[in-house]
Amino acid sequence: MAIEVRIPTILRNLTDGQKAVEGKGGTLDELFGDLDARHPGLRDRLVDDKGLRKFVNVYLNDEDVRFLGGLTAEVSDGDSVTILPAVAGG
């Protein structure tokens, strides 16, 4: 078992076009690190030195991870993570 991560269209150039990839880790931060080893550049699109990027939404089993501790949110096998760029503007 692993953690399924759904990738938005705009980032599929980093996953060879795959809509979903699998990874492992105990926290979201570790999961992104694990994914980055196989999909270099992915972590940088999601995280900056302050944590999760402001205009990226990450959901753990359909819940916004900002309410679950952000990068420190605990993840485990069988979980599903979805990444969606924010839709915003001025």
Added chain:
Amino acid sequence: MLTIERALVDQIVAHARADHPDEACGVVTGPAGEDRPVRFVPMTNAERSPTFYKFDATELLKLDREVDDRDEEIVIVYHSHTATEAYPSRTDVSYSSYAPDAHYVLVSTRDENEVEFRSYRIVGGDYDGNGRVGAEVVEEEVVIVEPGSAPANR
């Protein structure tokens, strides 16, 4: 060119008027691959601001699932400007990565009596993590189809 039924235009404008002086936002979806706006889906502006909009994160996830399950695509992303013209701002372009190929409809509610309803494509550019950079804004013609008339072909 954006071809759209009068009823959808009216719904978008009514949403923009209702949320004024805050910006209103939402999408119109349609069958995948047809570039045809059909289903009006207003979204909550999580920022509730006269100068900024952001789709509520929970609603965005629900929308994304629905579009997938119904074999749809995002045909239009719309939002309103409440004090300026209906032209995409720099931040509008920056945060257009979710549906990069959609029609971007701008409505201005700055004039109580006059409706500004314009459509744009945001072309090219790359997503660098902070936003979409180097993209170009191209205005397109809006063809409004009246009820009962045959839909125009693109």
